[in-house]
Amino acid sequence: MTTRPLYVGIDLGTTNSTVAVFDGEEVTLIRNNQGSVLTPSVVRIDARGNVIVGARARRFLDSDPANTRSEFKRLMGTTHALDFPASSTSRRPEELSAEVLKSLRQDVADQLGITPECAVVSVPALFELHQTAGASNAAHRAGFERVELIQEPVASAIAAGWSQSGSNGPWLVYDLGGGTFDVSLLETREGLLRVVGHDGDNFLGGRDFDRALMDVALAKLAADGIVIDRANSRHAQALRRLQVAAEDAKIELTRATQAPLFVAGLDVGGQVMDVDLTVTRSEYEAAIGPLIDRSLAICARLLAANGLGDGALERVVLVGGPTVTPLLRGRVRAVLGADFGEGLDPMTLVAQGAALFAGTVALDGRPVAKAPPSTGPKVWLQFPAMTSDLTPFVVGKLLEQTNTIKQVRIARSDGEWQSDPTPCEADGTFAVMVRLLPRQNSSFQVQGLDGSDSAVPLQPASFAITHGITLGDPPLSRSVGVALANNRVQVYFNRGSPLPIRRTFVLHTVETVHPGSEDHVLKVPIVQGEFAWAHLCRLVGTLEIPSTALTAPLPVGSEVELMLELDRGGQLRAQARIAGIDQIFDRVALLMTPQVSLETLADAQVKLRTRAADLSRAAFLDHSGKTAARLSAAMPRLDEVERNIVAARGGDLDAGEQARRALTDFDALLAEIEAEQAWPELGRKIEETFAMAVSWVAGYGNEAERSTLNNTYQACKRAFVARDSDEVERQLAVIQRLGEAAYLRHPAAWEWEFERCAARVGESTDLRRATELVAKGRDAVRQRDGETIERIVRELWGLAPVDHDEQKLGHGSGLRMR
């Protein structure tokens, strides 16, 4: 094994985790010390502080649930700490995930004799930035020095694509894990695997199937007069034990028509009893039917978004334990109308794909060997570690200036092929097309040639490329942007953008920050979502620039060059450069979801219910049956939120997280409906904005601007007819800018603007500076100094007041666009 590469892939699952290795030709699943390829994602810490992971820990879920934790993946990226009372300790979800990863790493070491230093870890495609960061931290904590993340459906697709080449149509990966649901639409063409799009639900998984079955059991117990209350924290342990029993019964119901659900000595608030029930498959199927429908609605949404109708799919690949459920398989086949990929193990596909991906990015987990003795000039080689192209390029650069090497030659190790001598450019670069062996790992030797064509050794002298698949850049699942102080979002990366990606925008501070002043922080909230309003998007982290770190005052209106970068696995890097004081703040993104109190959630739920009722009333009055029906269909979600808040009061942290997310989604739905109800108003706004712009552009614009204005107005009207509010807003902004540009060419425009600013000087964010500017502006007006007036007005714009209500909605952002 030591002579071959060791590419390690890990599926860090909600219920079970798996590790696989790829050696360049074959994928091998690693067994744990219990002989299984599945390691339960369960951690126990006993009274002595001993940490137990996996199947041994899972056994204690029933007898000692207080000190045994599972499902922590669903809490990744939050600040929740999970208690282990016997040892008086607590651990964050990422620390518990690290224990699972450490255990898997040890399994590789036990089986192969090498402790891997690098690994690829899979994460759900819809994991938000803070959750992704949590997964990465967990892997580092487990001892991996280099970690790459891969989206789970991409990993499944690689594994499925690796074993089933030759397909050219669209196909779907339906991945229902323990806690998350991901669906990805893929396409394979000439060996290139491309993720066309994905969708999913971060809070839908096998655990919800367990809970649905547990609800059946609770209803049966209630009928016998035994009430187990989710809101009662004294019942929390009983509920956890029942859930473990429900999970076992669920597995049995995939084969049998009925299953026992037995729990001995269940302590229900001090009353100890034996629970002995029978649940039938039909009861179970009735309970999980709505959950399956929810997943299929997401599939339909994804297909519709990509213009695919019935029967368009070539096949469906099922991933995850719950996909063995007979009802699910039947419904998926009936609704999606495609055959399932054969010979693929739904439980281990993700780990296999992650290992293959490690191969494509050459992430060899073997400890770095000592460098061989120096032989010849160094060369820097770039080549794909894995590709579907049988004749890829190998590009290199001689790192040492040498006059002896004029050309290079590359030869395949089997002696069957070698390149022609290829000349080096003046800067030492060269590009050689090499020939690979199909579906194999090909090794090559590279050597330099001097002026007389004699070989000169280079280092490295060899490299290898595997012929397999080429992976297209995965698309970003949700748009990422920065919340501004006016509650708008400056979008950095749109949904669907290929990863990795990097972008920089110049933003401006809305208030003065003095260095050293305590508790003063310039906040840059980073949000994810598809809405123009920041409060409707999810806050996934905040880049904070504390005043204590500033070396000089940061006046209001200061330029902040803010760069955001996402890598292929969705990990975020942020960098803020403050040009005025030449300071850089790097990697300061604090990617944690703040905890929200249950009282706040309950309050928000009541307010949303009232708002929804008002909208329903308005819809009935307007005879808008479609809107009324939409609201009516959405109301059960609020009922579910209410139930989850109750469960969270009883100690179910996961239910609290679900409630928080569902409330944000519901808020967004209401905002969308409100925007629809205000549609006629938007029509009037378009006409008014256009009338204003046309009056200025007609007088002070050029021909190109007049034509652009006309085209933009037509595009805006088309978007209005199509009821595309985002496009209307975008076109309106263009109309407004054209009008403003023309207006500012009026000879008196800057003076008018100056007077407008001067009239509101008392509201400025920096009164002293604004007053100074107004005094200087008055002089400039007297002297008819147009340039100075313009400069002063621009600075006064930067001092314009912030609407604090909007800023609060914008997650407290300290920035705006100029």
Added chain:
Amino acid sequence: MTTHDPLAAWRSNPFFVLEVPTDATPTEVERAGQRLLALLALGSAGAGTYETPLGPATRDADRVRQALAALRDPQQRVLHELWANVAPADGPASGHSNAGPWEEAGHALGWSALWAR
């Protein structure tokens, strides 16, 4: 922002960025992209610029990846083929990457017709 400027968008046409013909196969497109990404990673002097009918333009790894992503999508590729094949017969002399606005460019590129779709 630049995507709203038709000339800038045209200069960034993926076929120009990757220097491949519009009838290139997916494998040829990938190969060209892989070669360029490698050259850019090595800091090759020539890889940072490419020719367009409006004069030379600059590219970096991000632009190459965007171009690859665009040509992997069959729907986007069709549109880019259309634009790449538009011949600006009366275009400005090449060799001026910072040439000013070319008034007739929109018309020559069929911009108005496309806009009115």
